[in-house]
């Protein structure tokens with residue numbers, strides 16, 4: 001046996017238990033231990049059945065992702081699963097926790113499956129740009145309906161034990177006990193019943209027709225635009241329905257290897273680890289989070305109501321303050337309606353909903369209700385005077401030790417903190433709209449913010465199932481500073497000759513969830529306009545300022561909410577608008593610019609070069625701790641394609657020298673906007689990449 005596995009045999013039952021914390025990933029040691037265990041049990045005439053189970057919080061949660069990209073070491077997971085399936089003695093997988101990826105494939109190789117009641121099952125390889133490569137695409141559709149296998153494998157969706165049992169994925173749900181005891185009891189019952197080995201590979205897939213696969217392919221093309229893995233998963237599953245196991249496994253192996261070598265796999269695995277790395281910030285080592293159970297929110301607009309909903313859904317009590325009673329009522333009704341939607345979708349039980357309405361959510365116009373709140377989040381109007389006034393009032397009413405947070409998206413958190421006598425308790429918690437859906441939370445650390453307050457921000461994000469990224473104070477922090485910057489580059493592309501619609505199309509084709517002009521229309525053009533007006537006195541005279549967005553605002557074309565912005569929104573349709581093109585043409589003419597053709601490729605190059613150049617400055621200034629913090633911010637808050645890993649990973653993939661060459665090329669037309677970042681130049685000169693700074 002290996003350090004990660006234990007073997008013992010008693011009363012005719014051999015038990016292979018795995019212990020490889022934290023998630024029992026199928027590393028080399030686990031694979032070897034499993035292979036040895038099966039061999040041992042096969043050779044022992046006293047053994048009638050074999051149980052595979054795990055210690056700790058979960059059954060095997062997948063292959064060891066850290067081994068990917070390194071030379072493979074035998075035994076491979078497919079060969080271990082094949083050995084399990086080939087055992088002449090019945091093999092029972094006794095499951096608990098999250099049985100994922102290679103873990104589920106081990107269970108599929110076993111002959112019988114028993115699970116504790118709260119076990120979850122899934123094949124999430126697609127989320128890492130892969131397909132299940134240890135027989136999952138061949139064995140799952142032999143046990144469950146082909147449509148269900150397609151759904152699970154192409155989405156990575158997890159299912160619960162009862163659904164798994166109904167579908168035929170597992171045989172029984174254990175009533176109680178440990179996975180080991182449940183497995184042994186089931187094994188004994190099977191032996192007593194005379195049950196033998198029952199290889200999944202001997203089964204045939206339930207019949208399915210070509211249309212099933214055609215429909216699946218077109219659905220995936222729409223839903224997972226740009227991604228290679230989901231379509232490849234379907235190819236592999238289709239092979240399972242047409243070929244004997246051995247041949248199907250060969251097809252699966254070839255497809256798996258192809259994906260393994262692809263950029264999308266590398267990008268998605270980068271995103272996976274980056275999302276875990278972001279939580280590793282220096283303050284967490286220095287301070288422990290403060291206890292919190294109740295949240296106070298100031299402002300019941302879209303942001304405040306969204307934050308309230310998110311907090312309530314994660315089990316926190318909420319008090320919300322508004323300036324007038326009708327506004328407080330509107331907030332109450334917005335939150336209640338959203339929560340009713342959660343009840344309908346089965347995300348919240350009716351009794352939990354009633355508890356929220358009766359007891360856990362209170363609105364008022366009186367700051368006094370904030371006196372007992374553990375964390376206060378201000379989500380009021382974006383004006384420094386308003387914020388300073390609010391924080392001075394908070395100082396007066398909040399209990400000692402309360403965390404005082406602002407949800408500002410641009411303003412200086414140091415100045416806000418100085419409006420109180422307790423700047424160490426003040427922090428920025430920048431949520432994204434809609435706050436109950438968006439995963440990102442920027443935790444903005446001001447000069448005097450104490451380490452415990454930073455740790456509390458991260459703990460709050462975890463409680464609310466959000467991904468927190470640490471950001472320093474500057475105008476717009478990480479995300480909005482980049483957004484303002486790449487918008488200037490994009491506006492520059494429009495002034496040169498691209499239309500806003502060309503830009504949106506090019507960037508959506510690149511993989512962005514939405515084009516930047518569609519995003520502006522959705523957010524409301526007045527939002528960006530207000531920021532530009534605030535910053536106008538500080539604008540550098542060298543900045544080539546495109547005015548067309550301001551002109552739209554002046555015409556009260558504020559985006560979706562007024563039915564017109566860059567696009568026209570009419571009868572459920574989104575239409576391009578020739579008037580917008582005329583307006584832009586007039587601005588070009590007034591500035592003596594002759595429109596040129598700007599290709600989709602050049603639009604992407606401008607967008608990415610501007611973003612990466614400014615992000616390099618953000619890292620250099622310490623606003624983001626590492627390049628990976630920028631990646632996580634853009635992927636989770638700004639619709640950047642996850643399968644490109646984030647802007648910094650993308651820059652590494654295309655080469656920093658290429659990005660720098662683009663910056664220099666564009667700087668010939670505007671050397672103010674396109675001044676190369678020092679860090680980018682240093683990295684290129686030293687032959688380094690952003691990933692070297694992540695280490």
Ligand code: 3H9
Nearest residue numbers: 025061062063064065066077100101102124132133134276
């Ligand atoms: C696969 O199986 C391919 C096969 O089909 C074919 C092979 C031939 N490997 O998320 P957490 C680490 S592909 C290595 O914070 P949670 C993670 O980085 C795999 N490490 O905990 C973190 O480390 P650290 C298919 C892993 O309780 C720590 O464990 N499987 C792996 O919130 C705790 O993780 C998947 O894609 C791994 N596979 O969630 C499952 N998984 O503490 C991926 C985790 O140093 N994993 N780590 O930062 C998950 O979805 C979640 O981690 C899980 C636990 C739900 C298991």
